[in-house]
Amino acid sequence: MKTIAVIFGSRSAEHDVSIVTALSAIIKPLEATKNYSVIPVYISKSGNWYSDDKLKDIKIYQSDEINEFVSKSQKLQLLIDNGLTIVKPGKGIAKSSKIKIDIVFPATHGTHGEDGELMGILEMANVPYVGCGVTASAIAMDKVLSKLVVQAHGIISPKMKFFTKNEFQAQSKTWVGTILKELKTPLFVKPARLGSSIGITKVNNEKELVNAIEVAFHYDDKVLIEEGVQNLVEVTVPIMGNNELITAFVEQPLPKDDGVFDFDTKYMNQGKGSKSTGAKSGSQGYSKIPADISRELYEKSLEVAKSVYKAVGCEGIARIDLLIDEKAKQVYFNEINPLPGSLYSHNWRASGISNVELVTKLVELAEQRWSDKQKYTTTFNTNFLKQF
Amino acid sequence: MRQQNKTSKILSLSRYYLSLLSIKKPIYITYMLQQVEYNPYKLWQWHKDLGKFLRPISKVSNRKSLVLTNRARLLVLAGYMHYAFIFAIGIFAIGAGMPLKNFVFAVVISYLIASGTSVVYYWILASLVLKFIIKPERNKQRQIAKDIFAKHRAIKIAVLGSYGKTSMKEMLALILSESKNVAMTLGNLNVVASHAKFAKSLTGTEEIIIVEFGEGKPGDISDMAEMLKPDYAIITGLAPNHLDEYDSIEMIAGDFLEIQKFVSPENIFFNTDSEHLKKYIPPKTQTYSSSTVLGWTIANVDVKINKLSFVMNKSGISIKVESRLTGRHHVAPLALAVALAYKLGLKANAIELGISKITPHKHRMEPRQLSGAWIIDDTYNGNIEGMSAGLKLLSELKAKRKWYVTPGLVDQGEETNNVHIELGKKIAESNPDIVVLMENTVRPVIQKSMRDNGFKGELRIEAEPLEFYKNLEYIIANGDIVMMQNDWTDNYS
Numbered sequence: 024m025k026t027i028a029v030i031f032g033s034r035s036a037e038h039d040v041s042i043v044t045a046l047s048a049i050i051k052p053l054e055a056t057k058n059y060s061v062i063p064v065y066i067s068k069s070g071n072w073y074s075d076d077k078l079k080d081i082k083i084y085q086s087d088e089i090n091e092f093v094s095k096s097q098k099l100q101l102l103i104d105n106g107l108t109i110v111k112p113g114k115g116i117a118k119s120s121k122i123k124i125d126i127v128f129p130a131t132h133g134t135h136g137e138d139g140e141l142m143g144i145l146e147m148a149n150v151p152y153v154g155c156g157v158t159a160s161a162i163a164m165d166k167v168l169s170k171l172v173v174q175a176h177g178i179i180s181p182k183m184k185f186f187t188k189n190e191f192q193a194q195s196k197t198w199v200g201t202i203l204k205e206l207k208t209p210l211f212v213k214p215a216r217l218g219s220s221i222g223i224t225k226v227n228n229e230k231e232l233v234n235a236i237e238v239a240f241h242y243d244d245k246v247l248i249e250e251g252v253q254n255l256v257e258v259t260v261p262i263m264g265n266n267e268l269i270t271a272f273v274e275q276p277l278p279k280d281d282g283v284f285d286f287d288t289k290y291m292n293q294g295k296g297s298k299s300t301g302a303k304s305g306s307q308g309y310s311k312i313p314a315d316i317s318r319e320l321y322e323k324s325l326e327v328a329k330s331v332y333k334a335v336g337c338e339g340i341a342r343i344d345l346l347i348d349e350k351a352k353q354v355y356f357n358e359i360n361p362l363p364g365s366l367y368s369h370n371w372r373a374s375g376i377s378n379v380e381l382v383t384k385l386v387e388l389a390e391q392r393w394s395d396k397q398k399y400t401t402t403f404n405t406n407f408l409k410q411f
Numbered sequence: 412m413r414q415q416n417k418t419s420k421i422l423s424l425s426r427y428y429l430s431l432l433s434i435k436k437p438i439y440i441t442y443m444l445q446q447v448e449y450n451p452y453k454l455w456q457w458h459k460d461l462g463k464f465l466r467p468i469s470k471v472s473n474r475k476s477l478v479l480t481n482r483a484r485l486l487v488l489a490g491y492m493h494y495a496f497i498f499a500i501g502i503f504a505i506g507a508g509m510p511l512k513n514f515v516f517a518v519v520i521s522y523l524i525a526s527g528t529s530v531v532y533y534w535i536l537a538s539l540v541l542k543f544i545i546k547p548e549r550n551k552q553r554q555i556a557k558d559i560f561a562k563h564r565a566i567k568i569a570v571l572g573s574y575g576k577t578s579m580k581e582m583l584a585l586i587l588s589e590s591k592n593v594a595m596t597l598g599n600l601n602v603v604a605s606h607a608k609f610a611k612s613l614t615g616t617e618e619i620i621i622v623e624f625g626e627g628k629p630g631d632i633s634d635m636a637e638m639l640k641p642d643y644a645i646i647t648g649l650a651p652n653h654l655d656e657y658d659s660i661e662m663i664a665g666d667f668l669e670i671q672k673f674v675s676p677e678n679i680f681f682n683t684d685s686e687h688l689k690k691y692i693p694p695k696t697q698t699y700s701s702s703t704v705l706g707w708t709i710a711n712v713d714v715k716i717n718k719l720s721f722v723m724n725k726s727g728i729s730i731k732v733e734s735r736l737t738g739r740h741h742v743a744p745l746a747l748a749v750a751l752a753y754k755l756g757l758k759a760n761a762i763e764l765g766i767s768k769i770t771p772h773k774h775r776m777e778p779r780q781l782s783g784a785w786i787i788d789d790t791y792n793g794n795i796e797g798m799s800a801g802l803k804l805l806s807e808l809k810a811k812r813k814w815y816v817t818p819g820l821v822d823q824g825e826e827t828n829n830v831h832i833e834l835g836k837k838i839a840e841s842n843p844d845i846v847v848l849m850e851n852t853v854r855p856v857i858q859k860s861m862r863d864n865g866f867k868g869e870l871r872i873e874a875e876p877l878e879f880y881k882n883l884e885y886i887i888a889n890g891d892i893v894m895m896q897n898d899w900t901d902n903y904s
Contacts, residue, residue: 055882372783375811377888 025125026060027053027386028074028109030141033066036221036242037132040364042084045130048365050079052378053128059386062122064099064109066131072099074109074122107148126386127152129362133217137362138164151393153385154339155361162335163359166215167247169335173356176334178327180356181346182206185215185247188240199229202248209251212236214243225251254350257357258314260328261367263340263381265388268332271367271374273324275314312373320347320354327354335359339388342367423465430467432526437490439468440533442477444486449545451537456655458530464852486536493532497525552607557638559610565594565617566755567639569674571624571632571667572647572682574797575744576601578772579647580623583748586765590757591618599791601625603635619755626666628656633669643751644674647744648685650794654824664691671696680705680751684743685796701742705750714739716785716808716892717778723749730759734769737776737787739807740800745769776801783889785810790898793820795830795837801896802841811890815841817897818849818876819857828856835860843868843894850874 031045032038045063053061063078073096083089102108106123113119127150129141139161145152155163162168167185174180184202191198202210212235214222222242224235232248239246261271314321328343335341342363346355371381433439440454447453461468477483501521502514560567570580577599584595594617596609601623613620624635636644646667651660668691670679676695683689683700692698702709707725719741720733730749734741745766752762771777774791789801798820805813815838823830835857838846846861848854850872858870873879876898887893 051882052885055885372888375888375890377782377891378885379882380888 024058024060026062026122027126027128028062028064028107028122028124029053029128029130030064030066030136031130032068033131033134033136033141034068034070035131035133035135035137036217037137037364038068039084041130041132041136042081044132044362044365046079046081048368048378049128049130049382052368052382053386055379056383058383059126062109062124066136067093069093070135072101073097074099074111101144101148103144103148105149107145107150124150126150126389128382128386128389129154132362132364133164133221137360138216149393151389153389155337155341156392159336159338159341160361163337163341163361164216165245166213166358167245168215169359170247170356173331173334176330178330178334178356179353181249181252183247183249185245188244188246191236191240191246195233199232202232203229206248206250211249211251212239213247213249214239215245215247217242252346252348252353252355254348256314256316256320256347256349257344258316258324258347259342259344259367260324261340261342261363261370262328262332262337263384263388265338265392268329269376270325270328271370271376272313273316273321273328274367274370275311275316277309277311312370316347316349317352320349320352323352323354327356331356331359337361338392339385340366426467427462427465430469432522433469436468436526436529437487437494437533438477439471440490440529441483441486442472444533444537445478445480445483449537449540451534451541453655454530454537455534460852482540486533486540489536490529490533493529494522494525497521497528549603553603553634553638556603556607556610559613560620560639563613563615563617563620565620566643567641568619568621568643568645569624569636569639569641569670570621570645570647571626571670572645572685572688573626573650573652573663574792574794575647575682575740576623576625578741578775579645579744579748580621581772582745582766582769583645583751584619584621585768586748586752586762587619587621587755587757589752589761589765591755592616593619593621595621596623599623599625602627602631603638606635606638626657626663627653629662629666632666633672636670636673641670641674643678643680644670645680645747646670646682646688648682648796649688649691650685650796651687651823651826651830652794654826657824660687660826661691664688667691668693680747682743682747684740687796699743699747699750701739701746704743704746705754707746707750709742709746712739712742714804714807716787719745721746728759730762732763732766734766736769736771737778738800738804740797740804741776776804781893782884782887784887784891784893786883786887787892787894789894789896792896795820795833798834798896799837801894802837805843805892805894806841808892810892812845812892813843814845814847814887814891814893815843816847816879816893816895817857818851819853820897827853831856832860835866836864839864839866842866845869845871847871847873847879849876849879 029045029049031041033041035041050061050063053059062074065073065078067073071093073093075096077083077092083092097112097114100110100112102110102121107127108121108123111120127145129136129152131137131141137160139157142152142157142160146157162172170180170183184206186198208227210226210232212224212226212232222239224238226232226235236246257276259274259276263269324345324347327345331343332341337359340363342360344357344360346357347353366381368378368381372378443457444454447457498518498521501517501524568583570576580595584593587593594613596606602625606622609622622639622641624632626632649660649664649667652663657663671693677697680697680699681688681692683692683698697705699705701712707723710722710724712721716737717735719736719738721742723730723732723746732745732749734745736745749762749766752765774788777788779786779788787801792798792801798817802815805815819831819834831853838857839861845868846866848857848870854872861870883893
């Protein structure tokens with residue numbers, strides 16, 4: 024039986040979402056396969072690592088029990104020895120224990136996890152892991168970078184401006200003036216490297232713009248401002264695969280009355296306040312599966328999503344968010360989620376792929392990629408050192 | 412591997428024997444007595460099975476737990492008194508006035524004797540409870556009920572059969588209720604004690620009374636018929652059930668046919684869709700089926716996962732039946748309910764309205780959605796004919812992937828092997844994509860029969876049924892249909 028470590032939590036605004044992803048969409052289905060021994064690895068909000076079977080139970084996080092657990096438990100150590108071993112240090116007379124990890128299933132969202140940092144550790148350890156690699160994760164997490172990459176591949180995205188905190192503070196009035204002159208309102212102000220729609224504001228005038236930029240800088244030191252798409256239909260496409268891609272349904276999240284599909288709409292309200300009717304509630308709030316768009320736009324969305332996935336170099340799984348101008352029949356790239364919340368398993372299930380099949384397939388893809396990589400030579404013998 | 416098996420066997424043996432010494436043993440045995448309705452024979456059978464499969468006694472209450480009724484409290488107390496009594500004798504006989512080591516020896520020996528004899532003790536206790544408490548009380552209640560029914564002027568309908576009784580009774584009551592004052596026995600409460608309670612609840616104003624007759628052992632049907640004196644009787648089907656109490660299926664049929672002593676032949680309705688029942692139908696009695704019933708013809712049958720519709724015609728009258736029930740096997744009982752309602756004076760539109768109110772009974776071919784898939788919950792199904800109906804439905808429905816989940820059937824007595832060979836054959840014929848069998852005594856029989864009959868799909872064997880049910884939502888997806896038939900209670904696990 025192979026041992027899979029599911030890593031979740033971490034120093035991220037999406038820490039709590041990550042717990043739900045790990046527990047409900049990954050650990051339970053993996054255990055239901057009866058093919059794996061599943062080790063939960065929890066990264067606390069302060070960045071310490073822990074492992075214990077107790078961490079598989081959602082109840083521990085719903086009360087202060089998690090704080091008590093964190094304060095009393097021994098922190099985990101990682102041993103990198105051409106593979107990954109987790110070491111639980113001994114306490115008192117208890118000996119330390121080691122568990123060799125065969126595969127890692129990252130379940131972290133946002134910073135310090137989904138952004139490529141965790142993948143870097145796993146690459147160093149040379150252990151198979153599920154999902155996008157370091158480069159794709161880092162590009163995907165940076166909304167500016169991902170747009171620049173996909174644009175280079177001929178995929179369109181809404182017109183944008185971006186700057187760092189220092190750049191903005193040095194010339195804030197000039198930036199605001201340029202933005203209002205060159206971009207058409209409404210505008211969307213976004214922290215460049217944050218997921219789950221946190222910190223995103225829709226603005227229509229200068230005052231709102233300045234306030235929104237200030238809010239966005241609370242979350243990140245890089246901010247982008249985008250033009251809103253007219254006659255907007257927002258859709259998202261879950262994709263899995265390394266070389267051969269499988270798509271789930273094109274899904275249509277339904278925004279709140281202000282037109283923003285934000286954190287609350289996604290995870291808290293279950294779509295309350297939505298204008299639309301006839302929608303189904305998924306784990307990600309209210310949405311229509313499949314999206315209520317023309318056949319032509321549906322097919323185009325699938326094509327654009329797959330092109331984005333390839334352009335960024337995604338592997339394993341990702342979700343591509345698109346913006347559609349329904350009248351102009353134009354599909355714009357919006358952003359990539361290299362680890363969709365709860366793996367978007369509600370959509371995969373609707374597409375006929377059960378949670379168990381989903382996680383099993385993702386583990387297979389991880390092993391396949393790792394196995395392919397082992398074929399490459401990573402060293403090169405030279406006489407370089409002898410000259411010194 | 413052999414060493415591993417040996418170690419595992421030794422561990423199972425140790426766990427089993429250690430569990431028999433549990434101080435909670437009286438509680439576990441009382442729980443099982445509740446589960447087997449204080450039947451001493453079934454208690455003994457269950458205890459034998461524990462030893463056969465080395466199941467620790469502490470694991471008996473998986474699905475339910477002991478309900479602390481007064482009777483249960485008394486039985487638990489009596490269990491501990493048995494321990495105290497043996498202790499007293501032991502200490503008196505071996506240890507009294509002796510040094511400490513003799514006292515300890517006496518305690519240990521007494522405990523072992525008390526533990527070892529507790530099941531026999533409870534067997535005797537259950538037999539006494541049955542003979543001196545339950546039976547006399549039942550007789551008293553039976554007489555009260557008999558007097559109430561005798562004075563009541565309502566039309567009385569008895570519903571009996573190996574399966575489909577509750578559905579038949581409820582659909583008939585729902586349709587008749589559109590223009591009659593109807594009372595029926597609730598749920599699957601179909602024994603003398605529950606009938607007595609039901610009789611006491613009647614107001615005297617009811618126009619129609621429908622009573623479900625359950626057959627648990629020979630003589631039950633005539634016992635209930637004697638009490639109710641029905642005007643009509645419906646026999647829904649025959650299957651080899653309760654073969655631990657009945658010697659054969661002929662004996663069950665004989666019990667059903669006892670109804671002829673109480674109801675005139677033209678008012679007894681036999682379901683000819685039931686293969687087993689067909690050969691026992693006496694002449695001059697009425698029959699009903701999915702093609703004809705009381706002179707009505709049935710046409711345009713359409714089976715969907717959550718809908719069943721057909722049309723009934725007779726002498727220029729047409730009734731459209733559109734129900735939310737699942738499965739072709741509902742056609743005959745629905746049609747009989749319609750025909751009987753018409754015979755008892757209901758108009759076609761009232762009948763149609765009544766039909767529209769019929770919903771699937773809980774856990775009986777009850778379709779529901781989970782994770783985008785359809786689950787057909789038929790976990791209250793406990794006979795081979797019902798299983799066959801479910802498997803036929805599964806093969807009839809369209810799905811991307813079809814699942815069939817069952818632990819097999821209980822109470823099959825000497826027919827256990829044959830019934831499960833038949834079940835395996837029917838599974839192979841239905842040909843689901845995935846079959847999930849629960850690990851138990853009948854699993855190898857079903858599995859072999861499936862293989863012998865050419866089953867080509869995937870077979871999964873689950874050691875922990877509850878874990879499987881909990882994980883089901885992760886295993887299935889849109890396009891799947893999962894037929895779940897029967898569920899074993901703790902005394903059969």
